[in-house]
Structures are given as C-alpha cells and as structure tokens.
Amino acid sequence: MARKNLLYAQSGGVTPVINATACGVIETARNHRDQIGKVFAAKDGILGALREDLIDTSKETKSVVAGLRHTPGGAFGSCRYKLKSIEENLAEYERLIDVFAAHNIGYFLYNGGGDSADTAHKVSQIGKKLGYPIQCIGVPKTIDNDLPITDVCPGFPSVAKYVAVSIMEASLDVMSMASSSTKVFILEVMGRHAGWIAAAGGMAQRETGDPPHIILFPEVTFDEAAFLAKVETSVKKYGYCSIVVSEGVKNPDGQFLADAGTRDAFGHAQLGGVAPVVANLVKSKLGYKYHWAVSDYLQRSARHIASKVDAEQAYAVGKAAVDYCLQGKSGVMPVIERTSDKPFRWKIAEAKLSKIANREKKMPKGFITRDGFGITNRCRTYLEPLIRGEDYPPYDKQGLPKYVRIKGILVNKKLDEWSA
Amino acid sequence: MARKNLLYAQSGGVTPVINATACGVIETARNHRDQIGKVFAAKDGILGALREDLIDTSKETKSVVAGLRHTPGGAFGSCRYKLKSIEENLAEYERLIDVFAAHNIGYFLYNGGGDSADTAHKVSQIGKKLGYPIQCIGVPKTIDNDLPITDVCPGFPSVAKYVAVSIMEASLDVMSMASSSTKVFILEVMGRHAGWIAAAGGMAQRETGDPPHIILFPEVTFDEAAFLAKVETSVKKYGYCSIVVSEGVKNPDGQFLADAGTRDAFGHAQLGGVAPVVANLVKSKLGYKYHWAVSDYLQRSARHIASKVDAEQAYAVGKAAVDYCLQGKSGVMPVIERTSDKPFRWKIAEAKLSKIANREKKMPKGFITRDGFGITNRCRTYLEPLIRGEDYPPYDKQGLPKYVRIKGILVNKKLDEWSA
Numbered sequence: 001m002a003r004k005n006l007l008y009a010q011s012g013g014v015t016p017v018i019n020a021t022a023c024g025v026i027e028t029a030r031n032h033r034d035q036i037g038k039v040f041a042a043k044d045g046i047l048g049a050l051r052e053d054l055i056d057t058s059k060e061t062k063s064v065v066a067g068l069r070h071t072p073g074g075a076f077g078s079c080r081y082k083l084k085s086i087e088e089n090l091a092e093y094e095r096l097i098d099v100f101a102a103h104n105i106g107y108f109l110y111n112g113g114g115d116s117a118d119t120a121h122k123v124s125q126i127g128k129k130l131g132y133p134i135q136c137i138g139v140p141k142t143i144d145n146d147l148p149i150t151d152v153c154p155g156f157p158s159v160a161k162y163v164a165v166s167i168m169e170a171s172l173d174v175m176s177m178a179s180s181s182t183k184v185f186i187l188e189v190m191g192r193h194a195g196w197i198a199a200a201g202g203m204a205q206r207e208t209g210d211p212p213h214i215i216l217f218p219e220v221t222f223d224e225a226a227f228l229a230k231v232e233t234s235v236k237k238y239g240y241c242s243i244v245v246s247e248g249v250k251n252p253d254g255q256f257l258a259d260a261g262t263r264d265a266f267g268h269a270q271l272g273g274v275a276p277v278v279a280n281l282v283k284s285k286l287g288y289k290y291h292w293a294v295s296d297y298l299q300r301s302a303r304h305i306a307s308k309v310d311a312e313q314a315y316a317v318g319k320a321a322v323d324y325c326l327q328g329k330s331g332v333m334p335v336i337e338r339t340s341d342k343p344f345r346w347k348i349a350e351a352k353l354s355k356i357a358n359r360e361k362k363m364p365k366g367f368i369t370r371d372g373f374g375i376t377n378r379c380r381t382y383l384e385p386l387i388r389g390e391d392y393p394p395y396d397k398q399g400l401p402k403y404v405r406i407k408g409i410l411v412n413k414k415l416d417e418w419s420a
Numbered sequence: 421m422a423r424k425n426l427l428y429a430q431s432g433g434v435t436p437v438i439n440a441t442a443c444g445v446i447e448t449a450r451n452h453r454d455q456i457g458k459v460f461a462a463k464d465g466i467l468g469a470l471r472e473d474l475i476d477t478s479k480e481t482k483s484v485v486a487g488l489r490h491t492p493g494g495a496f497g498s499c500r501y502k503l504k505s506i507e508e509n510l511a512e513y514e515r516l517i518d519v520f521a522a523h524n525i526g527y528f529l530y531n532g533g534g535d536s537a538d539t540a541h542k543v544s545q546i547g548k549k550l551g552y553p554i555q556c557i558g559v560p561k562t563i564d565n566d567l568p569i570t571d572v573c574p575g576f577p578s579v580a581k582y583v584a585v586s587i588m589e590a591s592l593d594v595m596s597m598a599s600s601s602t603k604v605f606i607l608e609v610m611g612r613h614a615g616w617i618a619a620a621g622g623m624a625q626r627e628t629g630d631p632p633h634i635i636l637f638p639e640v641t642f643d644e645a646a647f648l649a650k651v652e653t654s655v656k657k658y659g660y661c662s663i664v665v666s667e668g669v670k671n672p673d674g675q676f677l678a679d680a681g682t683r684d685a686f687g688h689a690q691l692g693g694v695a696p697v698v699a700n701l702v703k704s705k706l707g708y709k710y711h712w713a714v715s716d717y718l719q720r721s722a723r724h725i726a727s728k729v730d731a732e733q734a735y736a737v738g739k740a741a742v743d744y745c746l747q748g749k750s751g752v753m754p755v756i757e758r759t760s761d762k763p764f765r766w767k768i769a770e771a772k773l774s775k776i777a778n779r780e781k782k783m784p785k786g787f788i789t790r791d792g793f794g795i796t797n798r799c800r801t802y803l804e805p806l807i808r809g810e811d812y813p814p815y816d817k818q819g820l821p822k823y824v825r826i827k828g829i830l831v832n833k834k835l836d837e838w839s840a
Binding site for chain 2: 074081169276292397398
C-alpha cells in the first residue's frame with residue numbers, strides 16, 4: 001500500500017513558536033519517509049484544507065525548514081474559522097474527507113487551541129463513518145494558556161517572558177525619572193478571558209516594592225476605589241507605580257473597561273486600549289503624570305526574546321504528533337506533563353481530544369493574591385520554570401533576525417472549487 | 421594639591437544604554453585614582469546637584485558598576501529641568517559652584533542632549549567668573565538623535581534596533597492571518613519633532629513589498645487621502661499593510677494627530693496614542709480590521725535587544741569624557757565621528773559645547789522617499805551599521821535579565837538646603 005501523506009494545519013492566533021512546532025512536524029516526518037509520504041501544509045489554516053490550497057513542504061529546503069524553529073508568525077498562514085457541528089454542516093466535513101482522499105492524506109495534524117481539538121476530534125469520527133479512516137492528531141498551541149490537561153500551552157511561555165522582561169525594563173525607566181516626571185506607567189497585555197499573560201508580568205517582581213505594583217486580571221472585577229488607593233500608596237511608598245493590565249478587565253457591570261473607554265474623533269468606540277482608559281482615570285482622580293504602552297501583536301511575535309523551554313516544548317509536541325501517527329494513533333493530542341517543579345522536569349503525555357475539546361482552563365483562584373492585584377507564590381512556582389532560558393534567533397550582518405520565508409508552492413488541485 | 425572629585429549627572433529622558441556611559445565614566449576614573457578623587461553622581465540629575473544630593477559611587481562594588489553597562493533606565497536618576505539663563509537666574513549657577521566647592525569637585529560631566537550641553541557650557545564660563553574654575557564636559561545622549569556634529573546620539577541605535585525588530589516580527593504575525601483577519605497593523609513610536617526612530621522601522625524592509633509599507637514622519641504633513649490610498653494599495657497588493665507612525669505626526673493645521681484624536685470616557689484629550697487615531701481612520705474610511713501597538717517606554721528601555729554598536733559608543737563617550745578631564749579640557753563634548761560606512765568605522769572626536777548647545781539636527785530631506793512614506797537608500801546607509809550586533813545582558817536562572825541596582829549612598833551635606 002502506498003505511503004499516506006500528512007496534512008498539517010495551523011489554527012487561530014499565531015505565536016512566537018508555532019513555527020517551531022511545524023519544524024518538529026516536518027523534520028520528524030522527513031526522518032520517516034518510509035512510512036510517511038509528503039507533508040502538506042494547509043495554506044491559511046483549515047480554510048486552505050477546504051479550498052484545497054495545499055502547500056507542498058517537500059519543496060522547502062532543509063535550511064528553511066530548520067529556520068522555522070526560530071521564525072515567529074505562522075509560516076503557512078492561519079485563520080479564525082470554526083467548523084460548524086456535523087449536524088449543521090456535514091458538507092464541510094465531507095469536503096475535508098474529499099480533499100484528504102484526493103491527495104492520499106492519511107494523517108491530519110491540527111495545531112491550535114480548544115476549537116481545533118474539537119474539529120480534529122470530529123474529523124476523526126466522520127472519517128470512519130464515510131469509509132475514509134483518517135488519523136487525526138491535535139497539536140497544542142495558544143498564548144492564552146487555557147487548554148485543559150496540558151501543563152502549559154506552547155506559545156504562552158514566550159509571551160510570558162516578553163511581558164516580564166518588558167515591564168521590568170520599562171519600570172527601571174519610570175523609576176529613574178519619577179521624582180520629577182512620570183509617576184504611573186501602564187502596560188496593556190493580551191488575555192480577554194484569562195489572566196495568564198498579565199500574571200506573567202508579576203515575575204518581574206522579586207522583592208516587596210519591586211514592580212509591577214499592580215496587576216489587573218480579567219478574573220477580578222475592576223474596583224476603582226481599591227485600585228486608585230493602591231496606586232496612591234505605591235507612588236507615596238516607592239515614588240512611582242508600575243501597572244500591568246489585561247485587555248479583558250471588566251467593570252462591575254460586566255463591561256470591558258476598554259469598551260467603556262475611549263472614543264475617537266469620529267465617535268467610534270476604540271477597540272483595544274484599556275491602558276489609556278486606566279491612565280486617564282489615574283490622571284483625572286489622582287493627577288499623576290502617566291505613560292502607557294499597548295504591546296498588542298509585539299508580545300505575540302517577539303521571537304527575539306522567546307523562552308528556551310517554550311521553543312523546546314513547541315518543537316517536541318510537533319515531533320510527538322508525528323510519532324503518534326507512526327504508532328497508528330488518532331483522536332489524541334500530545335500535551336506537556338510537568339513531572340517536577342524543582343528541578344523542573346517535563347515530558348510529553350497523551351491526552352484524548354474529547355477531553356481537551358471546548359474546555360477552558362482558567363487561572364486557579366490560588367494564583368491571585370487576596371487583594372486581587374498580584375500573583376501568589378504558587379503562581380510563581382508554576383510560571384518560573386516556563387520563562388527559563390533564552391533561545392535567540394540567529395542575526396544577519398545588518399543586525400536583524402534571520403527569519404525565514406517559505407516558497408509555499410501549492411500542489412495541483414484535483415477537485416472542483418469549494419464554496420462555503 | 422588635593423585631587424579634585426568628579427561629578428556626573430544624567431539629564432532628561434533615559435535610554436537603554438545611558439548607564440553604559442556612567443559605567444565608562446566610573447571605571448575610567450577608577451583607573452586614575454592618582455588624578456581623580458571620588459566620582460559623585462547627582463541624584464535625579466541636575467536637581468540632585470542643586471540639592472546637594474550626591475551619590476558616592478565609591479561605595480558601589482566593582483560588579484555593580486560593571487553591571488551598569490547592561491542595565492537600562494538611569495541608575496542615578498534623571499530629571500527634566502533646564503537651568504534658566506545666567507541673567508535670569510544667576511543664583512542657580514552660584515549654587516552649583518557652591519556645591520562644587522563644598523565637595524572639592526573639579527570636574528563636571530553632564531550626560532544629556534542639547535539643553536545639557538548648553539548648561540555645561542554656561543557652568544564652565546560662570547565658574548571662571550566666580551573664581552572657581554571647573555572643567556565641564558558634555559556627554560552625548562538622546563534617543564531622539566537630534567544633536568548636531570555627532571554622527572549619532574548614544575541611545576538612538578538601540579531604540580532603532582528595537583523598532584526594526586519589533587515591526588519585522590509583528591508584520592510576520594499580521595501577514596500570516598491577513599487573509600481572514602487583521603489587515604492593517606500600526607506601531608506607534610517616539611519622536612515628537614524628528615522622525616529618526618520612525619525611520620528605523622524602515623530597516624525591516626529588505627525587498628519591495630516587505631513591511632513596513634508605510635512610515636509616517638513628523639517631518640511630513642499628514643495627507644489623509646494619500647495615506648488611505650497607500651494603505652488600500654498595500655492591502656490589495658500584499659494582503660496586508662504594516663505601518664510605523666511617529667507620535668509627532670501633524671495634520672495640515674499643524675496640530676498633532678494624537679491630540680486631534682481620542683477622548684476618554686471623561687472627555688479628556690488622550691495624551692499619546694496617535695496609533696488608535698490612525699487605526700480608527702483606516703477602519704472608518706476603508707473598513708479594514710486593524711490592530712495597533714504603542715511601544716512608549718518599552719522602546720526606550722529595551723536593553724534586552726540593544727545594539728552592540730550603541731553599547732560600545734555609549735561606553736566610549738563616558739570614557740572619553742574622563743580622558744578629557746585628565747587632559748585639562750573643558751567646554752567640550754566627545755562625539756561620534758563616522759570615518760567609513762563600509763566597512764563601518766567610527767572614532768571619538770572632540771566638539772565645542774558652544775557648537776552643540778541648543779541646535780537640533782533634523783532628518784535630512786534626502787532620507788525620506790518622494791512620496792513621504794518611506795526611507796531612501798541614503799538613510800539605510802546611515803542607519804544600517806548603527807543597529808549591527810547584539811549585546812545581550814546576562815540572564816539569571818529564573819530567565820530574567822540581571823539588571824543591577826545601586827546602593828545610592830549620599831555624601832553628607834555641607835551646605836544649607838537649596839530652595840529653587
């Protein structure tokens with residue numbers, strides 16, 4: 001029987017290390033040419049699979065594939081597209097199976113979060129029903145760090161390191177001029193539903209008085225009075241106040257502070273931008289001079305300051321996914337299992353997609369301090385090993401990172417055009 | 421005659437490498453204990469000198485002083501305080517001389533921009549008049565890169581590297597999802613009067629089509645129609661549009677776009693934040709989904725991605741300033757002279773403070789493309805060597821940079837309290 005080909009697809013928001021996972025997938029598959037045929041990558045995620053836009057990675061050089069390990073963004077493209085339920089839209093699943101059949105695809109690796117795990121799970125089931133058995137493996141990824149079972153989601157540790165380093169550096173800046181200038185600095189970070197990324201800012205704090213002095217979590221309803229009191233105390237005690245705020249912070253009405261906030265010259269509500277809202281609040285109520293930063297995509301693409309542990313885990317889940325294919329597995333996901341905090345040890349473990357799909361892991365209550373403005377030692381114990389080690393990309397003579405670009409050659413289509 | 425002491429003061433906004441200059445000053449002075457007594461550092465800049473708040477750097481360990489070389493912020497503190505003219509406020513100058521005399525200070529090193537050069541110049545003159553000759557040396561620093569004569573201002577190249585790397589990384593993120601998600605990304609950078617920092621973003625562009633597709637300079641009046649047309653062309657041609665905008669961009673009325681822009685929930689004008697203004701313009705006129713980032717202090721403190729050339733030059737001007745003291749010089753500033761582009765060669769040259777004081781170096785017209793949205797090859801030739809090389813700080817086992825903190829022990833005061 002002819003060797004089956006493998007289809008790899010990235011899903012949802014990209015991360016600084018999702019391409020390291022792709023690298024793990026492709027390099028591992030290339031080491032088993034006897035069992036696995038070609039590795040195709042869906043262009044722009046699952047949409048590429050539906051459109052039959054399949055990138056032939058065998059056309060990419062060894063050095064470009066190796067370079068994916070240190071290149072941010074999603075080299076093959078990604079998208080935000082959730083397949084409907086089989087009941088609602090069987091046609092989409094049938095189309096996927098048609099594409100698999102047309103290109104002799106026997107392995108489907110879906111690299112994403114909870115939704116993707118759900119999709120991969122369904123595809124594995126429908127395949128059987130339609131008489132085209134396909135091995136579906138989910139591969140974890142999300143900077144939100146909200147997947148269950150796994151100790152951590154590849155992508156998150158690098159964002160965490162970026163946020164911790166950034167708030168540490170910016171705070172040194174503010175501290176040095178606070179006596180006569182800016183007294184309050186606010187850094188906005190991602191995390192609409194979970195405060196994992198905001199919590200990472202807390203890692204910059206080593207001793208009492210160290211910045212950040214305040215962290216605002218989506219899990220904690222914004223208490224204006226308590227917040228302002230804490231800002232004032234910090235400024236009086238330390239001369240300045242350094243704040244990390246999550247984009248997902250809500251006011252007592254359950255409304256995002258960001259939405260409640262700024263309007264532009266045309267009167268449109270301004271998406272993003274909770275930092276300016278908080279900054280203006282501080283200015284109007286306390287009169288302190290402020291500065292604010294919104295890191296937005298910078299935090300999600302800062303491969304130049306990636307976590308070594310993250311880069312290794314991202315590669316490892318890609319490798320493990322291919323190993324699972326070779327072992328005939330399906331409907332599973334390789335996850336990170338922490339076997340020891342000190343010394344930090346981890347290994348790849350197998351989890352059922354049905355157990356991962358559509359479940360969100362919130363920050364444990366015990367990770368946020370009583371006053372709701374900081375992280376506990378339990379949280380530090382969890383986060384600390386994740387941001388350990390640097391994994392710098394190579395730089396060219398011009399002083400910029402050597403990030404690779406793929407050729408992205410598509411295979412010839414064999415099916416009619418797909419219409420959603 | 422007793423050895424004279426040296427007073428070092430930092431001025432204005434800090435940089436990722438201003439402490440490297442302090443390190444150069446202190447280490448060089450320590451190598452000449454026979455000629456130079458103690459090195460005092462004014463706490464919080466010139467205000468510390470007026471208040472007689474003098475940090476005794478001889479109390480700092482060798483390793484802490486060495487650590488200043490890779491620590492961002494201003495270790496001894498800085499301030500925004502410009503001495504008035506001698507006519508307006510002779511008392512301030514007399515106070516400085518009193519402090520110098522009280523602590524046997526014979527050398528005054530003022531590390532800052534144009535204003536500081538002016539101050540150092542005046543102090544050197546008034547010293548003679550008042551019968552207390554003091555050697556005043558200006559030391560260049562400013563991320564705005566707007567000092568005359570010097571090829572570059574220490575601090576700028578590291579900010580330039582941060583901006584170039586950041587827009588390169590964020591653009592890879594946007595590119596990978598543009599087909600179904602965000603199509604326009606906007607990064608706001610500093611530079612209220614000069615576009616040097618915004619121009620640095622252009623270094624990420626290697627080939628036609630590379631990001632950033634648009635740079636908005638303070639030197640170029642914002643042309644809404646031309647801008648929107650360029651955004652649309654980029655999205656149609658490349659699938660997305662990556663933009664670097666300087667905080668100092670003005671509309672045809674000469675008003676800052678940022679000020680013209682967002683108001684918060686309380687109706688206050690929002691300081692900073694030209695990025696959201698541009699983003700909302702794009703959304704309202706073209707309907708593209710956007711994301712924006714404001715790097716603010718992050719760009720000015722990102723020592724973790726500092727330019728090696730910058731770190732070396734920052735140290736060199738500190739060392740040279742002390743050498744000038746030993747050579748009996750005064751009223752001068754060590755500046756960077758570029759002796760060759762390819763291969764890049766530079767050396768320290770001597771400039772008169774009177775030639776530096778209160779003069780602003782704008783970006784040459786020939787550095788901005790005809791259409792006003794990009795940088796020319798001449799600009800690249802200038803910028804390229806400056807961001808070359810990485811100079812990573814050491815990291816601790818917890819994965820964070822080993823930034824040092826000084827003890828900051830003050831010398832006993834000998835004068836009455838100063839009142840402004």
